Amino acid sequence: MTQRSGKKKGQGAQADFKEASSRPFQDNLKIADILVFEAICGPEDSYIKDIAAQKSIRIKRQGDGLILTGAKNDVQTAKVVLNNMIIIAKQNELTPVRVEEMLKPANENGLVKITTPKKTLAMTKPSQAHYINTIKEHDISFGVGPAGTGKTYIATLLACEAKTKGLYEKIIITRPAVDAGEKLGFLPGDAAEKLAPYMRPIYDALEEAFGKPAVLKMLSEGIIEISPIAFMRGRTLKEAIVIVDEAQNTTPEQMKMVLTRLGQNSKMIITGDITQNDLQRSVKSGLTDILELIDGNEKFGLHEFDSSDIVRHPMVEEVVKLYEARDNTQKPKAQAAPVPTAP
Numbered sequence: 368m369t370q371r372s373g374k375k376k377g378q379g380a381q382a383d384f385k386e387a388s389s390r391p392f393q394d395n396l397k398i399a400d401i402l403v404f405e406a407i408c409g410p411e412d413s414y415i416k417d418i419a420a421q422k423s424i425r426i427k428r429q430g431d432g433l434i435l436t437g438a439k440n441d442v443q444t445a446k447v448v449l450n451n452m453i454i455i456a457k458q459n460e461l462t463p464v465r466v467e468e469m470l471k472p473a474n475e476n477g478l479v480k481i482t483t484p485k486k487t488l489a490m491t492k493p494s495q496a497h498y499i500n501t502i503k504e505h506d507i508s509f510g511v512g513p514a515g516t517g518k519t520y521i522a523t524l525l526a527c528e529a530k531t532k533g534l535y536e537k538i539i540i541t542r543p544a545v546d547a548g549e550k551l552g553f554l555p556g557d558a559a560e561k562l563a564p565y566m567r568p569i570y571d572a573l574e575e576a577f578g579k580p581a582v583l584k585m586l587s588e589g590i591i592e593i594s595p596i597a598f599m600r601g602r603t604l605k606e607a608i609v610i611v612d613e614a615q616n617t618t619p620e621q622m623k624m625v626l627t628r629l630g631q632n633s634k635m636i637i638t639g640d641i642t643q644n645d646l647q648r649s650v651k652s653g654l655t656d657i658l659e660l661i662d663g664n665e666k667f668g669l670h671e672f673d674s675s676d677i678v679r680h681p682m683v684e685e686v687v688k689l690y691e692a693r694d695n696t697q698k699p700k701a702q703a704a705p706v707p708t709a710p
Contacts, residue, residue: 392439396449396504397432404431406456407449414452414466418445421470440493447479447496450503454532483527483576490521491678498670499525502636505668507626509614509658510638512672513687515679518638519612520572526608526636527576530590535633536606537590540569541625543616544595562595569593569612596621605630614639614654616646622653642694 398404408415408428415433419426422445424437433449435442451469455461479496481488490496495517502508502525510518526538544562563570573582573591585591596617611617611625614637629635639654646652661667674691677684 391436392442393434393436394442394446395429395432395434396446398453399431400457401431403453403456406461407452408433409463409466415449417466417470418448421445443493443497443500444479447500447503450500454503454534481521481524481528483524483531484581485578486524486575488521488524492676494670494672494676495521495678498672501668501670502634505666506633507629507635507666508637508668508670509654509661510636510670510672511641511654511658513640513642513674513677515677515683515687516672517676517678518640518672519569519610522610522636522638523569523572524576526610527573529608529634535608537592537608538573538585539592539594539604539607539609540566540612541594541596541599541609542566542612542614543621544597562593566593566612569610596625599625599628602628603630604628604633604635607633609633609635611635611637612639615641615644615652617653618646618650619653619656622657626657642690 398407409417412428415426418424422437422441424435424441424445426445427434427436435445437445448469452461452466455465455469479490479499481490481499490499498510498518498521502510502522510522512518523540526535526540529535530538542562542565570582570593577585582591586593596611607630609629614622616639617625626635626637637654637657641652641655641658644652644655658669661669674684674687677687
C-alpha cells in the first residue's frame with residue numbers, strides 16, 4: 368500500500384515520537400477555514416496535543432495546516448481522527464466530550480469505524496483507515512488494488528455514512544457496461560437492468576447500511592442512483608457523493624467524461640484494479656491513463672492497496688500473489704539491437 372502525501376517542515380513540537388530504525392513517516396493536513404482549524408487544535412492546542420501524545424507522534428502547526436510525523440500506522444490513524452474532527456467542527460458541534468469520544472476508536476488497537484443506520488464497520492487494517500482518510504480529504508480520490516481489499520465496499524459504506532450525516536443529498540454509483548468478457552446485450556431489460564446483476568455486491572453493501580426497505584425507497588425517490596457510465600454524459604452531479612466502480616474498464620474518453628461531471632458540493636471516489644482489465648487489448652484503460660496524468664498532483668487523492676490488504680479468504684491473497692509472480696516473469700524484456708553483418 369502506498370499513499371501520496373506532502374512532506375514539509377514546520378516548527379513547534381507537541382509530543383515526542385517513537386524512535387524508529389527507519390526514517391519517520393510524515394504527512395500533512397490542510398484546513399482552509401481558520402475557524403475550523405482553531406477548533407480542531409483546541410484551547411491552547413489541547414486537542415492536537417492529546418492526539419499526539421496518544422499516538423506517540425509529533426504534530427506541528429504550519430500555516431493553514433498541520434504536519435504529522437511518526438510511525439506510519441500511527442500517523443495514518445491520527446489523521447483519520449483529525450479529518451473526523453473537521454467534519455464535526457464545520458457543524459459547530461466540536462466539544463471536549465465529542466473529541467474524547469472520537470479518540471476512543473484510536474485507543475482500541477487503532478480501529479477506525481464507519482457508522483451507518485444498520486451497520487458499524489471497524490477497520491481491521493491501517494491501510495483501510497488511510498483509504499478513508501484519503502477519501503475524506505479530497506474531492507476526487509482513487510482507490511486501486513487487487514480484488515478483496517474492500518475498495519468498493521468501504522467506499523459504499525462511507526457514502527452511506529456521509530448521506531446519513533446530511534453531507535450530500537444523493538449517492539450515485541456508476542460503472543462501465545463491460546465485465547469479464549460477458550455480453551450485456553444478451554441479457555434481458557434496459558441498460559440499467561442489464562447492469563443490475565453486476566452491481567449485486569453494491570446492493571448488498573447498501574442494504575447492510577440502510578436495510579432493504581429503505582434502499583428500495585431511496586432508489587425509487589432517486590436519492591440512490593445506480594447507472595451505467597454512459598448515463599452520466601451531459602449531466603452535472605451536484606450535492607452528491609459519486610462512486611465510479613470497476614474503473615479499469617473505462618476508456619480514457621469515458622474517464623474524462625465522468626470526471627468532468629462533478630458539480631458543486633460533490634465528492635467522487637474511483638475504484639478499480641488495473642490488473643483485471645476487460646477491455647480489448649488495443650484499448651488503453653481510462654484508469655491507467657488518469658493515474659499517469661495525476662502523478663505528483665496532490666489535489667487528487669490516491670490510495671493503492673496491495674495483496675497484503677486482502678480481507679477475503681486467505682487463499683485469495685495466495686491466488687493474487689501467484690498471478691502477480693507469473694505476470695512479472697512474463698513482462699517483455701528489452702531486446703538488444705541486431706548486430707549488423709559485414710557485406
